[in-house]
Amino acid sequence: MANPAPSYPPSDDLQPPPKPTADSWVDAAKTIGFSVLLALGIRTFIAEPRYIPSESMLPTLRINDRLIIDKVTYHFNPLTRGDIVVFHPPESSGQEFAREAFIKRVIGLPGEIVEVRNSRVYVNGVPLTENYLEATPDYQWGPQVVPENSYLVLGDNRNDSYDGHYWGFVPKDRIIGRAAVRFWPLRRLGGLDHPVYAQP
Template sequence: MSRVPDQASNKNSRQENEGSWIGELGRTIFLSIILALGIRTFVAEARWIPSESMLPTLQKYDKLIVDKLSYRFTNPQRGDIVVFSPTEGIIQENPNLKDAFIKRIVGLPGDKVEVRGGRVYIDDQPLRENYIEAPPQYLYGPVFVPEDSYLVLGDNRNNSYDSHFWGFVPRENIIGRAVVRFWPPNRVGELN
């Protein structure tokens, strides 16, 4: 004698399977969102270049990965390309500017920085710069970089809204260091 399946039992079993599938999907989506927000907040995030101020190193619309973790353990170094929040000097001049900036660190805390004769001088020594678009056609300084601050310049020195206009970047404004270009595909790679 064969047993006829109980329809109520079959229905409950189906609801449990569907419920567990929907519940699992919900938990997976929730966990993915939490992980993505955590990574973006504390580890790394993608950014794009809105201007030509970093030519020739970075071109307009390049897309980068910004490392937000390493500066929790080390200090920014001369030559690092950093992303930072607008400084008080920027906000005073342009209250509507709220987007992050990207520039190269040139002056470290305590450095004497001067721009003259188409060269940048750090503590009266010319800085070797094989990454700039053209020699700077302006005079700046000498200035001393304050403690816990940095002097940043665009690689396109003559077309960059940078420290020589609005001053120094406090350490707490630095979001992270640009480490990898991931777009466009023909120029993917690590940034030096």
């Protein structure tokens, strides 16, 4: 006579899931709410993604490149020449533009004398070596002194960029953050090169 099949206690993983209770719905709502607030806080105060809508920063940045903008460190480490920044342009750029976010490269620092002539940018009389340009500038500008707590910003695509040579200087309080990392497209994933300049 065959032995009867052994009997095992029911396994926990075969039990039906417990029915959600009012408390579990409250906990889930709290978790989701906290996650949303955390994401909004990070985006508002720490970092946020941005995409490139124009060709003004060619060849460095292309249309639809996706970047992470660092909104914290420039408050503690001053902006330097060559930083790529996102900002709201001054009112002098036009009311419709003043509400938009632009992205350009920092060229002139507070107190410096900047001039564009003979297809070069001069800072305190010394020409900058700019190997990141789409083309050298075909316009004249300045000389002008960069005001305190302000910056001169220009696009890398010098002759096709609505930037500081049209509307002047960007006050520090209109800067949103510094471009830190390109995360899309994946084939160009990584940090943005920072040029090394000779001291003007």
